[in-house]
Amino acid sequence: MTFLNPMNPILADWHQQRVWVLGASSGIGAETARQLLAKGARVALSSRSADALVKIANGHANALTVALDITQHETVIAARDHIVHTWQGIDLILIVAGGYGEMRADSFDLALANRLIDLNLRGVMHCLDATLPVLLQQQKGAIGIVASVAGYSGLPKAMAYGATKAALINLSECLYLDLRPRGIGVYLINPGFVETPLTANNDFPMPSIMSASSAAESLIxxxxxxxxxxxxxxxxxxxxxxxxxxxxxxxxxxIHKVTGL
Structure with a gap:
């Protein structure tokens, strides 16, 4: 690899690529699944809402809906087994699922912090436990993890959320160091503000907010x-x-000047 070459394999042809999108029932995950199906990929759509997945798949011949809860390890393993049995492998795993909740020091909420850790961090670890053996056995494929720009540095109202996303950034960097030399791609995906159910109730300005469709286009x-x-x-x-x-x-x-917080 040189500084002029892409850091991961170029994905120029999506036709029949086997993609597993975890967190595909809404927002960026749903739009990414739709757009990849339109590009000819085979897409497994996963989330807790089976009904929402069916609506998004919309009867597409290349869509496979597999409901799970990433906070429940056994459901992730069962979904992995079903997908691998159906497709005999996976080319790309996109872990988009995540949760959000505002928190500041004067309103610290341990229950919310633990929920965010379970979903945003421990849930991703469940997904890695399920998929890394598949990728390593195949000696090819890729994994993408959606973190957030909130993980770059500390921001107001992001006390627990930002901490989980900072952990995902570090995790993705570690994965790249270990997996890329073995022929497996790793993608760190950091969205800014996107129009999703997670941001719908924000009561502060969201600079350069973009639609979930546009975000999915940028991701792809x-x-x-x-x-x-x-x-x-x-x-x-x-x-x-x-x-x-x-x-x-x-x-x-x-940060104080820009946010007024």
């Missing part, structure tokens, strides 16, 4: 280019990437 474009770090919308995410490089005194002052 990053996969097709073989990028490791896929982030969007760039006019917002690049601003946050710059801010994290500032000394803490300057960073904290900037």
């Amino acid at each position: 474009e990053g996969l097709e280019r073989g990028q490791f770090h896929i982030h969007f919308p760039k006019k917002f995410t690049n601003w946050l990437r710059f801010a994290r490089l500032l000394p803490y005194r300057a960073y904290f002052a900037l």
Whole structure:
């Protein structure tokens, strides 16, 4: 690999690619599943809502709906077994499922923090436990993890949520170091603000908010280019990437000024 080459294999042809989207019942996951089906991929759609998955699959011949709860390890393993039995392998796993909840120091909520850890972090570990043996046995394929720009650095109202997403960023970096030399791609996906059920109740300004459809297009474009770090919308995410490089005194002052919090 040189600095001029893509960090992951380029996905130029989606025809018959076997893609498992976890968290496919709404938001970015649902739109990504729809767009990949339109591109000719075989897509397994998973989430807790079986009815929602059926609606999104819409009878497509290449769609496979497999309900699960990523916080329940046994359901993830059962779903993995069903998909591998049906397809004899998986080419790409996209872990999009996640939860969100506002929290500040003066309203710390341990129950909410634990729920976010279970869903955003421990749930991803359940998915890795189910899928890494498949990828390693195949000696090919790829895995993408949706974290968030909230994981770059500390932000107001993101006390527990941001911590789980920061962990996913670190996790993805570790996976890349271990898996890419073995021929397996790893994608770190950091969205900014996207119109989804998770952001519908936010009571603060959301700069450069984009539709779930546009977010899915950016995600897929990053996969097709073989990028490791896929982030969007760039006019917002690049601003946050710059801010994290500032000394803490300057960073904290900037965040207070921009957010008013």
